[in-house]
Amino acid sequence: MMDENRGTIGFACAYTPLPLIDAAGFAPYRILPDNDSPDQAGRLLHDNLCPHVKRVLDRAMSGRLPDLAGMVFMNSCDAMRRLYDAWKTVKPGMNSVLIDLPTVATDASIRFFRDELERLSRTLGQWGADAVDEAALAGSIGRYNRTSSLLTALRDKAGRSELKGGSAALQEAYNRASISPPGESIAFLEAILNEGPDNPQGEPGVPLYLFGNMLPDPEAFALFEACGVHIVSEDLCTGSRLFAATETGGGDWLLNLARSVLGRPSCARTFNVERPGSLGRDVAAGARRTGARGVIGYTVKFCDPYLARLPGVRDALKEEGIPLLLLEGDCTLRSIGQHRTRIEAFVEMMR
């Protein structure tokens, strides 16, 4: 990060290359879907579009945004591309860019994505950043890798039921880290990590693995715990996926960053072409690795990448004998609250 902060850059997708934005002197800020903005996005986007995207757009339409120097969108799915389109209509004067994102990580697509990252770097320069050099990018990657390792440690602490506030507190940490510069994130994450262990009372929850996409509301996690769930680990866009560590190494730093972003634990939209249908096997492996006795899948409605692949996940978990509860919602506690009875029944079944 440069000496002078150039301002804040908004983003909405977990594939956003945060170290590059930070290295350009901007502070990345995730525009999380909030529940307080009036529902207006339907004027521009069809009702059957991803609620995450619509709630992010609602924030823009309601003016509930921080002061942004620009907005970086990733071409991760149809809905995100439409968000970029609608954003330009709602915020015509704001800097915005859509960065293409391959769905498979072949050598050619990694090189292509590397060039897209270079385009992003140039674009950020047009928005007021200085050119990103290798030293600045290396420094930023180092800070985000530190953030990643702290969050991993927090996740482990939560997995051992030693984190005060449990998985809701972990989610709060994720949310805060997603809207803070990495230097600030490191400071508050270290502080949380250094707090004494929690001393949980009562019956321990059933260890479960959580996967899916957008679930940023900490109260949703509190609800899970109130239903007797102990989330031992998760794979969510609003959780660990955003903060996957970046592999460093010699040579072209942008290429390394491109390879790392495409190689991180994947959203359903990205897959291994040599292992079609691997999402289900990956979820099963995640559950096994973390000692979970079951899996909860949470996806927002109308998310095609997940909707199309959930039957495969169900099959893979069935083959492994791992119980699965699928929940669908709209990013809000309201919809997850309606699932309380199903969650409780699922937990009862495994006690």
Next chain:
Amino acid sequence: MMNEYFTDLEAGIVKAIGEGNVSHRKLYTLELARLGRRLYSGSDSIAWCGITAPFDLLNALGATSCFVEFIGAMLALTGAVGPFIEETDHAGYSSDSCSYHRSVSGAAIKGMMPVPKFLIGTTNPCSGGLAVLENLARHFDRELFVLHIPQDDSGGNVPFLADQMREMVAFASRVSGTTLDDDRLRRSVELSNRASAVMKEIFALARHDPSPVSSRDLSNFGIVMSLFLGGEPAVTIAEAFRDEFKRRIDAGVSGAPGRKYRLLWIQNRIQFRHGLEKMLEEEYGASIICDELNDITWDPIDPEHPFEGFARKSISIPFNGTIETRIGHLKTLAREYRIDGAVNPCNWGCRQGTGARGLIEKGLGEIGVPVLNIEVDCVDSRKFTEGQIRTRLEAFMEMLQSRPPLWQ
């Protein structure tokens, strides 16, 4: 079932043509039936693909290739789609997903999708289509190759896609045991260019006033013709359409006598049989003379650099890229065809096509063209509420009747 359907369809049309009953639409349907028969014959080397795959290149490779949505449309057309979609309900697929893709998935589960030799996924036009191809690759245990279609042709995007297409040829050759013959490739490029040029003529003729086109003449034409590019039949069919429209114009015959309103149909048609187009023509003098996908958006492919040409073609499809590209294309069509109003069937489950309906409505509104957004599932006839849609269309037509003409 499908093999019998296509075989019978082909035999019936061949018989009719043999009896002198030839028409442009019959030639088109004949080739469609032949493609279906080849897909289901069990003898051809089949490739299931995404919509923007380079079919002229795949045809040069000798692969019987087809985008999977074709099967969804065929099942809808034959009225057989219901049980296949129901099958996906049982298998855990969401009813919020695209019915083109659900019907294909259901057909695969029920053993009604021929086993492919390989699959070619494309990132354009939609996330759902690529997901289905990944699922089919798993279901059939066949290899999948993914073409990442860049958002535009800037920078190194064309060489990037052209190189992927070269890799695709190597992949397909390895899997299927066929090789790409230079002469066959050159011939495919030549035929693709010839057919595309004639199709350009067709669309230019369709803009004539009065237009020689009826609502059904060019239904699904552009998207289905892409499957035939690179082969002789594409040229034959295109020439038949062109000659028929020329004949009608020369004879002063309108494709829809008494037509007062020229409509633009956005995205795809409703694939099952229904009475809306007839109602529009007969009761309101309104017919669809332009479909969004009935356009040639690419330049002729340079036979010396065919892969770059195929790449430009795939990138140029208006569904690709940001909505500005698509709206710009729709505005051009509306001006060229002197469109009075546009109908956008917001196919339930299609995030790519209908996601931006408000932006499209706003964009066409900027040039004075009103848009009717209707809520319809273009494949699943069980959800079709004809009465409600008819009422919306009637109100739209009454609105058009009350407006001064848009184009003087």
